[in-house]
Amino acid sequence: MNAQTLKLDQIHHVAYRCKDAKETVEFYTSMLNMDFVLAIAEDKVPSTHEPDPYMHLFLDAGNGNVLAFFELPTKPEMGRDPNTPVWVQHIAFKVKDRDTLIGFKEHLEANGVEVLGVTDHSIFHSIYFFDPNGHRVELACPDPKEEEMIKRLDAVKWDMLDEWTRTKKAPQHAAWLHAKELDKK
Template structure:
């Protein structure tokens, strides 16, 4: 199959927020993101519907942008109660495990509860929530080239088995055994 285009990167990912100003301040203070720009409209450009909004954009680094919409005329925001909290999240990469530990200390000092670090075989991560209830993850890669190659080679087999059984297929045994752990 030939696709007539190629994506260069994610332009931005957009979520809803409870309060645009609080969200900008939190992401600058806690995450170190840079507030770059905003759009405020009374009418939605893509639909023409009257629905005043503030659309804010934060630079996450590496050309990645996280955006939020504040929608004051919509019902109070909630979450998908049919999906566990841990499923829907945004994960941001940090350089290494030392930086991940430093991030955890900083975020906790800002009064945010942090879970982890959690071991995932090829990366370690921490988890926490932003003031809008969105789950965030910071992760650092720790895998070797051989481990990434092994996981890539078994990925099609795992997907086919999952598709047939809807149960976790066997994969690399080393993936859940933390070095120095049991």
């Protein structure tokens, strides 16, 4: 098969580590209404054959998207990369619309979860929070003018990437995206 004809279908699953399997399942099922799909537990890692007991969880994030977690009780406590800001590494889930986004925000806050936002990114609107494992989670809904703005961004993406590669300074081709947020401050 020619390499140019190879194409991915979709993400099969995204896996993160968790501190406590049950707490993680309870958070994602009660806070984000995900279905707990399955659990796999073994004493040996199938790919490496390394002896290491684990619990592997799978949650349905909608539309064939699966979020997975591993609890690894014999490993040192999980941490974060100290050189990467906490806002960088996250997983984002799409929700239908702004009403749904606000509904999740209210639900999370009513259950003691600290929520940042709504942040207006022009093409979409987001809220941010942390799961019990310290993973940053984003919920995002499309802006009503998303398609129009995506076209504007698409037209400048390569120029932006080339300028960034040369200068390592933020190109201003899409500065309009967060101009509304900056005006509020």
